[in-house]
Amino acid sequence: MPNETKTAATTTAKASKIHDPMLTLQRAVAYIVLFVLCFICLFFFYVLIVNATHNNFTIQQGFDPLPRGSFGVNFFNTTHDANVPILTGLRNSLIVSAACAALSVYFSALTAYAIYAYDFKLRKLAFTVILLIMTMPTQVSALGFLNLMDSMKLTNTLWPLILPSIAAPTVFFFMKQYMDSSLPRDIIDAARIDGSGEFHTFNTVILPILKPAMAVQAIFSFVGAWNNYFIPALIINDAKWKTVPILVAQLRSADFLKFDMGKVYMMITIAILPVMIVYLLLSKYIVRGVALGSVKG
Structure with missing residues (x-):
């Protein structure tokens, strides 16, 4: 009762x-x-x-x-413009964005794992130095980076847009915070006791646990590389290697008398379509990854 x-x-x-x-x-x-x-x-x-x-x-x-x-x-005029090869730009942007997303996520997770799993003397110093790199604007090192790429004969190629993504401090920080909140150290110790090598442990045990966080950072890295204009504009002059942001800016700066707003809007629509598809397909991972990767408090 x-x-x-x-x-x-x-x-x-x-x-x-x-x-x-x-x-x-x-x-x-x-x-x-x-x-x-x-x-x-x-x-x-x-x-x-x-x-x-x-x-x-x-x-x-x-x-x-x-x-x-x-x-x-508008679609025909945009895709058949010899001066602004949008399809070639889409190909280049897809290559750069996909490669940047893959490299930045994997190597940032690997670096975060090294900081998280190993207890060495300069551990806190290494973590602090990586975080300090986050505060450095791209424009500060742009001139030195351009001179380095020119001395290495890598200008007018896609390599300068891809290789620097291996060092991504922002992605590293997110991965480190995710490990602090969601990765038990007992799993790493158990794998070591079973005789698993460090790279085998990382690739087969740790990466599946990091999948939500990696999906989120892959989205952000893809979008960031897709929208990047500053570095590609410095590095690339050859039309066959230009990315979508350069082509959009190139069309926008055309002669006003020959300026076709319909083509501009069509090119921007084509340019954002892959990003919208990526967000629609992987948007569920954003909320899940941010929630799971939040800092314990």
Whole structure:
């Protein structure tokens, strides 16, 4: 009898909470704010896609929210422009972004594992130095990096865009924090007792545990490499090795009299399409990885 009374009281309390006017108002305000934020985020994508269906004349007249019939023409003009080879740029950007994502995630996880699993004298100093590198802007070392690549005869190739991703302090820091919160040391000790080598332990035992964090950082590394303009603009002059951001800037800086806004919007649409696909396919890992990789407190 007391259990039934307690259950009835709990049910009554939940029902009263559901019909609480203040709680309903708070939820309504929260949903309105979320709707406005979602609209602001998605509206610009809608403008981009709609303008890709307009020709240059209609775009110059002002914003028209309705799609038009110039999508095919803009797509043909963009993909068949010999001066701005967008398909070649897509290929180069995909190669660079995929390679950067793979290298930065693997070697950053390997470095984080070394800091996490080994207790050596300069361990804290090594961790501090790596974090200090995060504070150094790319522009500070750009001139020296350009001179180094030029002396190594690597300019006008994709290698200078790929190899530096092996050293990614931001990815390292995230991996280290993830290991601190989600990787028991007992697993490493058990693998060593069983006779597993360090690289075998890392590749077969540690990497599967790090999969959510690696997926998140792979997304961020891919997007960062895809949107990178500064370093490719310094390194690459040959049209066959130019990436998408360089081609977009090149088309945008064309002669105003020959400037086609329809082609610009179409090129930007093509440029962001792979990034949107990556986010849609792997977005679930972002929330999962951030939640699991948070710092213990």
